[in-house]
Amino acid sequence: MTDVYIPGRFNSTYERENGEAIWSFMNESENIIRMETATYLARPAVEPLSPGLLERFGNPIAEDRIKQMLGHMTRQIMERLGYRLERNGVRITRDGNIFTSASRYTA
Template sequence: MDYRQERYKSTFENEGGKEIWDFLNQPENVIRMETATFLSRPAIEPLSPLLLQRYGEGVRKDRIKQMMGHMVRQIMEHNGYVLQQGNVKISSADNIFARASRYARNNEVA
C-alpha cells in the first residue's frame, strides 16, 4: 500500500515521511492501533512513545503529527476500519498527541 500524500507532499518529502509511513505500517504497530481501537481509544495513541524513541523530538511538530494522523487514517481504512470520531482528547500528559481520531470496524458503526 502506498501513502496518498495529498496536502502533505512537502512534509512527506522533507520530514522523513517514507520512514514514518513504513514504521506505522509495521505489523506490530498496526496491531497496536487495532488494539487501541478495540479499547475505544484513538488509534495513534499507543505509538507516541515509540515515535519519540525512534524519531526524537522532531515528531512533536504540528505538521508532522497531522501527517501521521492522515497516514493512520489510510492504514486503518485499508484494514477495514472507518472513522468513528475525530478530535478525541488524549489525557496522558506525556503523549505527543493532544487529540486524535478514533476508528471502528466497518461493521460496528452505528
C-alpha cells in the same frame, strides 16, 4: 486500498520530514497491532504510537504538521484494514503523549 501512502496535502511534509521512514514505522506489524488494540478499546488509533515515534524519530516528530501527517497516515492504514472513522478530536490526556487529540475508528 494500497500499501503506498498518498500524501496529498502533506506532500511537502512527507518529502521534507523523512516521510518514507515514518510510513514504514506506521506499517510495522507491532504498530498495526497497537492501532487495532487501541481501536478495540475505543481509543484513538495513533495514541499508543507516541513512545515508539519519539524513540525512533526524536522530538521533531512532535511538530504539529508532522502530527497532522501521522493522523492522515493513520486514517489510510485503518481504512485499508477495513475500519471507518467514528469520531475526530478525541482527547488524549496521558502524560508524555505527543498527541492531545486524534481520531477514533470503528470496525
